[in-house]
Amino acid sequence: MQGFFSKIYISTKSNINIWIGVFIICFAFGCKGVVSNNTKVAESPDETINSKKYNVLFVICDDLNDVVEGMGGSVQAHTPNMSKLAEEGVLFMNAHSNFPICAPSRASLFSGIYPNKSGVMDFIHWKESPVLKDAVSIFDHFKNNGYQVYGTGKLHHFEGDFKNTWIDENGQSTYGEPTSYGPFVYNGETIKTLHPSMAYLANFITDEHAKIASSMETSFGPLSDVPHFDPDIERNIPGFDGWYNGTSKFEYIDERHRDSMPDELSAQWAIKKLQEKHDAPFFLGVGFVRPHTPLFVPKKYFDMFPLENIQLPPYKENDLDDCQDFVNYVRKYGFDRFDLYKRAGGELLWKKFMQAYLASVAFADDQLGKVLDALENSDYADNTIVVFTSDHGFHLGEKDYNFKDTNWEESSRIPLIIAMPNAKQKGKTVNHAVSLIDIYPTLNDLCGISNVPNRHTNQASLDGFSLRPFLENPETDTWSGPDAALIATYGEWVENGKQIVQGEKKAHNFSLRNNRYRYTRYENGAEELYDHDVDPNEWTNIAKDKSQKERIEAFRTQLDGRLKESITIK
Known part of the structure; x- marks a missing residue:
């Protein structure tokens, strides 16, 4: 800072006039830039930590x-x-x-x-x-x-x-x-179809699994298992031979001769x-x-x-x-998909x-x-x-x-x-x-x-x-950050995938994960607590154990404090 002010001090009279002009412009119009995630603006780079730019x-x-x-x-x-x-x-x-x-x-x-x-x-x-x-x-x-x-x-x-x-x-x-996310399985009409090798899953479809069975996510396998669909004249589906990249055919001859x-x-x-x-x-x-x-x-x-x-x-x-x-x-969704795989x-x-x-x-x-x-x-x-x-x-x-x-x-x-x-x-x-x-x-x-x-x-x-x-x-214990990671998920789901309840701090599910415990409070107020020192698979929910009462209260207090600035977009 001393060097900066020295430059001002030794300025000539004309330079002082320039500085005054700059000050007037800044005062009248403001020197702040307007920036968004779509706009580039000249910030003032800080040099307080590293002079070397990695x-x-x-x-x-x-x-x-x-x-x-x-x-x-x-x-x-x-x-x-x-x-x-x-x-x-x-x-x-x-x-x-x-x-x-x-x-x-x-x-x-x-x-x-x-x-x-x-x-x-x-x-x-x-x-x-x-x-x-x-x-x-x-x-x-x-x-x-x-x-x-x-x-x-x-x-x-x-x-x-x-x-x-x-x-x-x-x-x-x-x-x-x-x-x-390609290449995709494609029947000539949609990528939301099962790979022929997994078509048997359709025999296990119930209403709750319909979305999963029609999803591109359900099938899996090696690229060498190239899909083929004959035309379906009754349903007016043209059929398709090979993989699809979303706009055209994904070429596959063998492992060494294929599209990237x-x-x-x-x-x-x-x-x-x-x-x-x-x-x-x-x-x-x-x-x-x-x-x-x-x-x-x-x-x-x-x-x-x-x-x-x-x-x-x-x-x-x-x-x-x-x-x-x-x-x-x-x-x-996740329960349904695992259940489908398990039954099929x-x-x-x-x-x-x-x-x-x-x-x-x-x-x-x-x-x-x-x-x-x-x-x-x-x-x-x-x-x-x-x-x-x-x-x-x-x-x-x-x-x-x-x-x-x-x-x-x-x-x-x-x-x-x-x-x-x-x-x-x-x-x-x-x-x-x-x-x-x-x-x-x-x-x-x-x-x-x-x-x-x-x-x-x-x-x-x-x-x-x-x-x-x-x-x-x-191995340091000295860090200015919190002792627990904050994790959130959606609240209750309905068929269209939107939350039923919104607008309050408990309208979603929140977890705190520290070095030993995972605490979760769900939208309805129900709680989970897992001790990873003895239960790394999270098989035993100890939230209702009387011995954990003080720990649960401490987690509740911490979570409430960290959610004070929550907002909801409706």
């Missing part, structure tokens, strides 16, 4: 739970590239999604604002939120601070709302591949960006779709997990017996789904490896922060559930790896509870830019806290 490589998978080497989700996990990254960085063992379903999770992650505070607790556009409509996304914030931002694959939901984010100063797009899958295309695009010369620091976001359904990947990944060797996740019969007070407030194919079909999920995770890991190899061989290897994570977890049959969007561990727990260039702490793990909300402020901190991105707009503060203390000392 590049950022941010990679996110969809629906990836803890079936990752080193996290304990499955002994069969095959994720060597995630493991390699963890060896170069820090793995957060107790990281959680703040809303374990795609759109609300990503809105919270990329805005840095809790879902209950933004009101985005559904598949809602940012512009529909009085808080997020003017909020600056992490991508725009870095762009406003001199970074060139690039993206590919699945990052935002409603990616069209953010098209201006991905336009450079020359008017050129900086976004690669669009979001795609969307995640492969995203990896290829990211590699090209890492091979280019960059004159400014960059933020490269890469969104891989797998292991999001439909779980179709090349056969070689299925071959890694022979069906006869598949181990199912820990399972307890009648696990929901102590959940009857609130089970109707858990999204029914029993344990064998369950194992086949588990095989498909493991194969899809291995496929995603391979794509990550390609990008990491490109970074390692680039000019940016020694100056790039790498973040790898997922938007939420996924149930693989635990609690008779096969989906996401619950307040249980399988749905919220995610991998989170942060690798710093030339880090002193490598290959370490952190057990403190953290969440996706902490990524935005962490990258601000590490890259030395402002942690108040909304100071020119709605003045909304970021809700997370920098994870730098854990990166510097993974």
Whole structure:
């Protein structure tokens, strides 16, 4: 600051006149910029933390739970590239999604604002939120601070709302591949149809399963199992031979002669960006779709997990017996899908789904490896922060559930790896509870830019806290953030998927997950409490135990305090 004022002091008279003119203009018109998630504005970059601008490589998978080497989700996990990254960085063992379903999770992650505070607790556009409509996304914030931002694959939901984010100063797009879940099964009319190899599921359809059976998410298998549909003259369906990419045929001859899958295309695009010369620091976001359904990947990944060797996740019969007070407030879709698989194919079909999920995770890991190899061989290897994570977890049959969007561990727990260039702490793990909300402020901190991105707009503060203390000392107890991650899910569901009750702090289901316990309060006031030290599978709800009365009261108080600023979008 002394140097700055010295420059003013030694200014000539004419320079003083210029300063006065600038002051008058600022006073008359205001010096604040107007920024939104679609607008670039010149912020004043902060230089209070780091003078060196790191590049950022941010990679996110969809629906990836803890079936990752080193996290304990499955002994069969095959994720060597995630493991390699963890060896170069820090793995957060107790990281959680703040809303374990795609759109609300990503809105919270990329805005840095809790879902209950933004009101985005559904598949809602940012512009529909009085808080997020003017909020600056992490991508725009870095762009406003001199970074060139690039993206590919699945990052935002409603990616069209953010098209201006991905336009450079020359008017050129900086976004690669669009979001795609393909290739799809296609009968010539719709992708919402069962793969012929799984057509037998239709014999087990009841009314409650109709939506699931018609969903593209229900089928799974290797790409080598190419679908074929003869024309259905009576129903006027033309039929189709082969895979479909959403607009045209996805060519498949064999494993080596086929079109590239969307995640492969995203990896290829990211590699090209890492091979280019960059004159400014960059933020490269890469969104891989797998292991999001439909779980179709090349056969070689299925071959890694022979069906006869598949181990199912820990399972307890009648696990929901102590959940009857609130089970109707858990999204029914996941229960219905698991029930359909169980009735139609029993344990064998369950194992086949588990095989498909493991194969899809291995496929995603391979794509990550390609990008990491490109970074390692680039000019940016020694100056790039790498973040790898997922938007939420996924149930693989635990609690008779096969989906996401619950307040249980399988749905919220995610991998989170942060690798710093030339880090002193490598290959370490952190057990403190953290969440996706902490990524935005962490990258601000590490890259030395402002942690108040909304100071020119709605003045909304970021809700997370920098994870730098854990990166510097993974065993530290000193952190300015909370002791528990805050997790939310939808309230009660009806057929159209909308909440019945809205507008109050208890109109959704909320959890607090700290280093030992998971506490949940449902929309109807019913509660759960699990002690992970003795019950890592969350099989025994101890919320009604008299011995837990004081602990329950403490959790209630903490939750009420953290929900004070909640809003609802109707």
